[in-house]
Amino acid sequence: MRRHAASATLRRCAPTTLYQQTEYKKLRAIMPKAGSEYTEEAAKFFRTLGLTAEIEKRVVGARGTHNIDVWITGKIQSFQVRWIIECKDWKSSVPKEKVLALQAIAMDIGSDRAFLLSESGFQAGAVRCSQFTNITLTSLNDLREQTREQFAQTALWTLYARVSQVIDDLNKEPARIYLAGPATGCLYDNPEISQAAGSQAAGSGLQTWAAGSHGPRGQACKHAKMTHNVLI
Structure with missing residues (x-):
């Protein structure tokens, strides 16, 4: 640095x-140090992904100890990750020597991925050296843009999983709760589907309530567009 x-x-x-x-x-x-703010921003970004980010971490490898700008550990889904983040807050593009050095460090400490961050770009030789390797050359700004949509999708899936678990827990009770649709008392906007769903619910001993009525817990049934049998 x-x-x-x-x-x-x-x-x-x-x-x-x-x-x-x-x-x-x-x-x-x-x-x-110059670039320390850049390093802090990089660490902060990876922390937003739910990972642990340690700045200026000394990591012991097979051939020696290495000073890592940002050391990333944690789990993505069920996979344990160990990432190296090298920050180059330079005014000039990064040469291939830095890529080769980072690749050697990654191999020595057994890192499964390494990021070389620079807002000033990379020389052509550096880009060629990074091809077909576990080294990612990018900027912090580009990394934010690339992961923003993916991170949002991951958050939505996490929320969906939690809601699904709540629904599963509620469905273990003797009576399942069906929230009503429009004021006609249909379970769905489509009357035919609503009738079929209502018949299935009645045949299974389940309970339904029309819009404006109250369920067993005193919850008012609201108008809703439904795409599933059960809506919480």
């Missing part, structure tokens, strides 16, 4: 006396 511009100034002004050396060390300790 590059140092802040002020840090470069400090290096040019070499301390001579003991007092200057002490003050120099204090300033270096609190001086932010």
Whole structure:
């Protein structure tokens, strides 16, 4: 990671006396690194995906210890992930040497995927080196756009699974609850389907209520367009 511009100034002004050396060390300790904000934003993004993101993580590999900008762990569905995130907040495009170095680190620590993030793009050689590998070259902004729709779909499926579980739990009770449709008392907007569904419910000993009436729990049945037998 590059140092802040002020840090470069400090290096040019070499301390001579003991007092200057002490003050120099204090300033270096609190001086932010260039790109640290970019690294924080990258970590924050992956945390929104439900993953654990550790900044400046030291990870032990087969051949040595490596300093990782952002170390990602967690589960996606039932799969355990171990990802490397390398952040290059540069004004110039990233060369292929950085891709090769990241690939070597990923192999050494057994990471199943690695991301090289840069808002300034990548040189042609870097792109060629990343092909057919587990290295993803992208920017943080592009990564957000690419995963926004997928993340929204995942959230919807998670919500659907939770609602389905609630419905399954309720259906274990002796009487299932059917919310009514339009004011005609139909279970569905389509009268034929409603009649068939109502007959099936009555034949199964289930209970139905017309719109405006109340179920056994005092819940008012509302007008609703229904596509399933049971709606909670």
